[in-house]
Amino acid sequence: MTNPWRAVCLTLFPDLFPGPLGISVTGAALQKGLWELKTLNFRDFTNDKHRSVDDSPAGGGAGMVMRPDVAARTIDAALDLAPHARPIYMSPRGKPFNQAMAKELSQSQGLILLCGRFEGVDERVIKARRLQEVSIGDFVMTGGEMAAMCLLDAVVRLRSGVVGSAESLQEESFEQGLLEHPHYTRPREFEGQPIPEVLLAGNHEHIRQWRKERAKQITKERRPDLWNIYKKAHAS
Ligand code: SAH
Numbered sequence: 670m671t672n673p674w675r676a677v678c679l680t681l682f683p684d685l686f687p688g689p690l691g692i693s694v695t696g697a698a699l700q701k702g703l704w705e706l707k708t709l710n711f712r713d714f715t716n717d718k719h720r721s722v723d724d725s726p727a728g729g730g731a732g733m734v735m736r737p738d739v740a741a742r743t744i745d746a747a748l749d750l751a752p753h754a755r756p757i758y759m760s761p762r763g764k765p766f767n768q769a770m771a772k773e774l775s776q777s778q779g780l781i782l783l784c785g786r787f788e789g790v791d792e793r794v795i796k797a798r799r800l801q802e803v804s805i806g807d808f809v810m811t812g813g814e815m816a817a818m819c820l821l822d823a824v825v826r827l828r829s830g831v832v833g834s835a836e837s838l839q840e841e842s843f844e845q846g847l848l849e850h851p852h853y854t855r856p857r858e859f860e861g862q863p864i865p866e867v868l869l870a871g872n873h874e875h876i877r878q879w880r881k882e883r884a885k886q887i888t889k890e891r892r893p894d895l896w897n898i899y900k901k902a903h904a905s
Contacts, residue, residue, distance in 0.1 A: 674828060675705040675754065675779040677747040678817050679740075681722060681786050683708035685814045695822055698831040706821075707750055711735070714742040723787050737791035740783065744798045747781040754779030756800050759813030759820070760789060763802030766820055768843035770803070774820070775827035782820065784813030846899040847888045850880035 678686055686708050691699065698704055711722045723733040744756060755777045764770070774780060783790065783800060795802065805816045826832050842849040853864045867879045889896045 732788040737794035758800040759816040763804035782817040
């Protein structure tokens with residue numbers, strides 16, 4: 670049997686994991702052994718009596734920087750646990766994470782996610798261990814743990830067997846380059862708003878067309894950036 674897909678999170682706060690990844694869909698998959706989650710604490714890879722993981726920035730200025738030697742030893746230990754895993758540094762300077770990247774990473778042989786704290790990690794370890802920098806958006810958090818969890822949630826649910834119906838993955842936002850159409854369920858009328866008639870009439874082709882039109886309209890209104898890409902790809 671092949672080894673389960675493994676993620677190793679490098680953190681100063683291993684108690685944060687699995688956190689939200691331990692419940693519902695991702696948690697059930699974890700229990701079933703469809704994927705594995707390990708943590709390594711940078712603190713365990715220090716070699717001074719104060720167990721220091723950070724130091725003041727060269728050149729001065731505010732904050733502290735994570736030491737490259739400690740980070741490198743932690744990454745090397747992670748590579749022992751997951752030899753073919755992709756090493757990633759969660760970082761606001763990174764490539765913006767999106768669904769295409771989630772798909773690509775879901776086909777990797779595992780992930781090593783370095784979760785920064787303070788001002789982040791010494792630049793030299795990024796280079797020395799060829800870390801790919803990935804950002805979850807244009808904002809700054811205090812640490813990379815929640816960023817790693819966001820990334821893992823999006824990646825793990827694309828792995829085979831994790832989400833019940835493969836169909837539900839295909840119709841989602843971004844999948845066709847569009848945001849998803851709106852959803853409705855019972856009751857038939859909610860605070861004066863009925864469910865659109867077409868969804869109740871039972872003509873599957875009409876429903877498909879209606880959903881596609883709504884998806885296009887919503888994308889056009891909310892995300893002109895995505896809409897322009899979609900239009901170009903479908904211009905004939
Ligand atoms: N000084 C850095 C920010 C450090 S924030 C800068 O200006 O770029 C501390 C840590 O939080 C980072 O090392 C990173 O691991 C994590 N982090 C913060 N915001 C993030 C984001 N948008 N995406 C991914 N990781 C983030």
